[in-house]
Amino acid sequence: MLKAIQNLGSSTTTTTTTTTTKGFVASFYRLKPPHATTTSAFVSISSSLLSYYSPRTRPTKPLLFLTRKTRSLEPVRAHSTRSESKMDGTSSSSSAVAVQSSGSVRKINFCQWCGGQTKHDIPDGEEKMRAICTVCGKITYQNPKMVVGCLIEHDNKVLLCKRNIQPSFGLWTLPAGYLEIGESAAEGAIRETWEEAHAEVEVVSPFAHLDIPLIGQTYIIFLAKLRKPHFSPGPESLECQLFSLDDIPFDSLAFSSMAVTLKLYIEDVKAGSRKFHYGTINKRPGSSPSDTHAYTLDNHLQS
Amino acid sequence: MLKAIQNLGSSTTTTTTTTTTKGFVASFYRLKPPHATTTSAFVSISSSLLSYYSPRTRPTKPLLFLTRKTRSLEPVRAHSTRSESKMDGTSSSSSAVAVQSSGSVRKINFCQWCGGQTKHDIPDGEEKMRAICTVCGKITYQNPKMVVGCLIEHDNKVLLCKRNIQPSFGLWTLPAGYLEIGESAAEGAIRETWEEAHAEVEVVSPFAHLDIPLIGQTYIIFLAKLRKPHFSPGPESLECQLFSLDDIPFDSLAFSSMAVTLKLYIEDVKAGSRKFHYGTINKRPGSSPSDTHAYTLDNHLQS
Structure with a gap:
């Protein structure tokens, strides 16, 4: 029932991370954020409803955290006729489709x-x-919120759901949604899969952890299999369908996180080696929030 | 700076999960929670400050989610002279050590x-x-909160910090704390390591994702290595020390999550195979909240 809502803003900022081929290093930790700069960024964030970025001068001392904070502006999303959880932890009781700002930066x-x-x-x-x-x-x-979901393998195909709600109405996604208090990530992923695809699944292994710092979301995706070969769209899905890996509709995916997950999965299948993937999804500078292709997967690590 | 605060309550309830040797299945998804039961559980949770569990009759339809919800009662924690983030997302400006209820169930x-x-x-x-x-x-x-930290390998030893703050003052932990909005999990783990151990680290790979549904926390631990062979206790640590695997102070660990992480790590090292681990930490029924040995690791999956 809880919707994973992912909208990424375009960006003209740069990160200050230092990436190596083997691991990941953040370069901010010796530099304490100057309070004045933080304050400025915060005020800007609070007052910049519906704008994705507040173009501003990069701090003299390029702090990764501060840079991210400045960039973490106002992803917008719509909600449907159901009263749903939002990525900002808020919702509206209105039955009309509405666009609101992200609570992660809301005053x-x-x-x-x-x-x-x-x-x-x-x-x-x-x-x-x-x-x-x-x-x-x-x-x-x-704090960031966790979105949990399942990548269901069945007969060399994967199960996708076409969204019946905003945002990304009519686009395809893995079944996923917000983790609730009181459940584990695996339980949440199984619950969301039932709600969106009416599919009974068994979680087989953890597959991916993808952070989207820009919008304060973390995606946790499990590999899963159907316990029974039955599924049908839940109220939040228009249809559910198994896709062979060559037929995955990458041009009609709802979220960048799902594009990344599916690409990593296909790479693993082709390599004949299943791994666990960690990475950060950063929107490509200048791209549209609705462009699910416009990202970079940074700091990709595997286990 | 942000503290990972983990207190687990004792429990007399049972879960309704069905675990297989290969994967993990939750058995709740066909059963919609009866509203009356949910309401009752919520009211009880809100009014049961400082009590860990509200003994109540198991619902006629054993819903995993509902059962967890009923069990998610009031872990308590103290805070130090610094104003810190709490696992409930709240804090107090008081400089005195105080014990408060968990905001995850606070009204x-x-x-x-x-x-x-x-x-x-x-x-x-x-x-x-x-x-x-x-x-x-x-x-x-x-929503559940993410705690991120590093398991730092150096010369066949691992780095632990002795806590200078409550809860678990004087006990040992991996450097870890709450993930903040605007940073990735790896960035957060690196930041916390700097704050608690003044150690510059490089994250090498994801190692463990451990859920504690009872208190709405998820632990994300990365394997890391020192970029420079220097470390010293930050303000929240009394001391920092490298321990060989045979000398890890399992009787003086601050949190069950750290005990689980270190045990899994030792198993991997002995097996000569590093894996990624996922699992749920459930407190053993009847045990004390401060007993970090009294848990079961359920639904342990590996990648």
Whole structure:
């Protein structure tokens, strides 16, 4: 039921990571973020609804985290007639299709616990801007969200679902959605597969962990197999279909994460070696948010 | 800076999972949670501060998700003189050590965006209890949080940090903490390693993904190596030390997740084969929250 909603913004920024052929190194850790710069970035983020990026001067000290923070602007997404979880952890009760900003960068105005107004400041002993309650002092932290799903193998084919909801209505995806409190990633992936494809599956092995820092999402995909050779579209799918690897509709995929997952899977199948993949999906500078081809897979590591 | 805080409650409940030798199957997906039961569990969770479990009758239809939800009660944790992120996404500005309940089950009384009071109900088209704003209609979702860390290999030893903060003050852990919005898991693990051990590391490969559904945490651990043979305790560590595998202080580890990670690592080293591990950590029924030995690793899968 919970929808994996992935919209990536175009970017004109550059990252400051240092990548090696064997591993991955971030180069920010010796540089403490200057508070003024962080503040500036935060304010910009909060006020830039529906814009993907706030073009701004790169900090003098190129901090990976700060750069990412500045880039983490307002992926938008629509929702359907169902009240659904959003990638920002919020939703609307409206039954109309609406476009909203991402809560990951939305300004938090009130304390969830006491209702007091919040201020946005860097707490003592921290380096990052937070929403702090002016009444009870509670700090609200926002963390990345996990999307869990299954890559179902059956008769040398894989199962895809055509989305019946926004965003990416009518495009194909692996069955996946937000992990809920109280379930494991595998349980969540099995649940989402049932909800979207009415398929009973057994998770066989972990396959991929793909981060999308820009929108605060992490995709965890498992290889799975059908327990019974039956499936049918759930309410969030128009249709479900098994595709041979040569027929996967890469031009009609809903999300970059699914394109990456399927490409890695095809490479593994061709190589005759199943691996576990980790990587970061970064949108290609200047590309459209809806262009699922416009990304780079960075820091790709395997086990 | 962000602390991975892991306290597991004792349990008298049973799970309804069906585990096979090859894969993992959850058996809940055909059974829609009865709303009344969900409601009851939610109310109980919200009112049971500082108690780990609310003993209750197992639902007539044993739903894995519901069972987990009922069990997801109130891990407690303390915080130090620094204002830190908590596993519930909240914190206190108090400088005193305090014990608070987990926000993952804390009642959300107010809307973060408009300040309106919330009601707790099951939204149309959903199956789970949510906090819904009575003014603007926004729904607040709570999702599991990711803890990221590094298992650093150096001269056939691994680097551990002795905690200088609560919980588990004085006990040993791998450097790890909450993933932040805007960074990848690898970047977060590198950042945490710098903050806790002042060690510059390169992430070599993903090693383990361990879910702890009870407390809404997921641990992502990377194998890493020192870029320079230097490390020293950060402010949140009393000391940092390299341990040979025979000398790892399993009786003085801070968290079950670290015990599991290190045991899997030792098994891999002895087998001469590095793998990627996925699994669910479930606390052993009747055990103490502070007993890091009292767990089972369920649904262990490898890649």
